Amino acid sequence: MAEHIGIVGAGYVGLTSAACFARLGHRVTCVDADESKVDQLRRGEVAIAEPGLPELVAQGRSDGTLTFTDAQAELYGTDLVFLCLPTPPDRDGAPDLGVLEQVVPQLGRLLRPGSVVVTKSTVPVGTAARLPGLLRRDDLPVVSNPEFLREGHAVDDFLHPDRVVVGTDPPNSAAAQRVARLYEPTGAPVVATDSASAELAKYASNAFLAVKLSYVNVLAELCERFGADVREVARTMGMDARIGPEFLAPGPGWGGSCLPKDTSALLHAAESAGVEFGILRDAVRVNARQRARVVRAVRQAVTGSAAGSLAGTRIGLLGLAFKAGTGDLRDSPALAVAAELARAGAELTAHDPAVGTVPGLDAVQVVDDPYLVAKDAAALVVLTEWPEFRDLDWARLAASAAQAVVVDTRNLLDPDTLAGAGFTHIGVGTHPRRQS
Known part of the structure; x- marks a missing residue:
């Protein structure tokens, strides 16, 4: 049975959930307080680099099953409302629930009796138990339904999940069954459990x-x-x-x-x-010490010593996003390594297929042509596992580089291909392969 679903938050999780629920045959109203973001989405512009997501948004808009608004009042009449709000860490590492705690009381004054409130945001254990108090309503069932979406695979993960986790107190309540039914077309197994277990499972x-x-x-x-x-x-x-x-x-x-x-x-x-x-x-x-390991490997490759100076040395970086398939720079290990190299005095040129600028790291010159990263470079460093890097003309890169050395932190490249092109290939946990 088709439901009218409200999504609060049009970020990564919220927009993916909204588009995919519409794809599964439901009517979806997606609310976000950012008017400019809503205007973009109404025009069909999707700023998130996620395969298949722009097409699903376009389909939902065309079918009339997916609408975007900045007015929370439009959630009145929805059957279920999913909270897809940011919960960033505070200084102590605990999730900051400030946005959620601001939004939930507003929903309590708005939703009609029987509407199901669902937490899809990653929230601390005990959040679902707190929500009735924040809602100030005892006629709005609360369900925990954590997301398990991988960036770069979010649409596929939503439509073909390994499992669907639904937590209520008591487990497998009528509200839990109602949420589980939304995912029936996916054919995924449902884990019906208590709220605390669902929250901790994520x-x-x-x-x-x-x-x-x-x-x-x-x-x-x-x-x-x-x-x-x-x-x-x-x-x-x-x-x-x-x-x-x-x-x-x-x-x-x-x-x-x-x-x-x-x-x-x-x-x-x-x-x-x-x-x-x-x-x-x-x-x-x-994890924190990995960036130093990479920098030592670069120093060794360039100077012959793990403590050698990189001051004034040109280094080319291939990849800036935290992983392939996304332009997300949040807590990217590639950026962490770049920052360490910059502090060591290296001159950095970088290319990433999904990244045009690096806010807050002016020491990195981002170029849209991967071959420019090799120009006069003492070493190239592969930091993100973009598969297209394998298909580059490595002989051309070798001809541009001052020193034909690749530090491959992802073990992405074929050492034989690199050796044939004139490069020394240095992987992680492998034997260095010298140029032929």
Whole structure:
């Protein structure tokens, strides 16, 4: 049965949810306080770089199933309202619920009896239990329905999820079943649980991925010391069904809008509860040291010494976003490495297929032609795993570079191809491959 769904917040999660619910056959009203953003969306302009999202927004607008507004009053009459609001970390690492705490009382004065209020934002454990008090209503059921969207794959993740988590107190209430029915066309299994478990499951999932990534980065360091190849070690590990191959690729560290924020929030929650979460704290420490490891590798590649000076040295950077498939610079390890190189005195030129400018980091000159990053460069550094970097004319890049060296922090490139083009290839947790 088609429902009238309200979405509060037209950010990454909110806009994806709105467009996908419309695609699933529901009528969606998406509200955002930013009038300029709403005007853009009404014109069909989608500022978020997410495959398939502009097309879904256009389809929903054309079908009349998706509308955008800055007026919360238009949520009156909706059957369910999803809260897709920012919950950034405060100074202590705890999620800042200021926006949510401002919006929810307004909804309490607006919604008709029986409307279901759904938290899709990543929120601390206990938030769903607090919402009735913030709403000041006992006739508005509250449901926790955390999102598990990967940037660059958000539309596919929404329409083909691994699982749908629905939390209410008590579990599997009528309101929970109503939310679960929205996802029936996806065919995904539904986890009907209590609100606290649903809220914690989101943090637990992202924190586990962070631990796994930090683990493989330490493993890469170990491989370098022992002369092993982390790619072969990780491939062997990934064949074990208990481990799996995902998130076993080393790199310059994990980042983005979720993992840093969610690990910080879970550590804060554990500390507040008197639980020592040492394994997660260590994973965060390991991640923080990855940028220094990359800079040491660049120093070694350029000067022959891990402590050599980079002052006045031209370095070309391939990739700025925190991962391929998105232009998101939030907590990007690529930017963290760039900042460290800039502090070391390097002159930086960078290219990223989805990034045109780098606010707050004037030391990086961003160019729209990847071949310009090699001009007179003492080294090229691959920081984001964009697949198109594999297809560059590496012989042409070698001809432009002052020194044909690539520090490949993502193990993205084929060492044989690079060697054939005249480059020395230095990966992570691998043996350096010298130019032929």
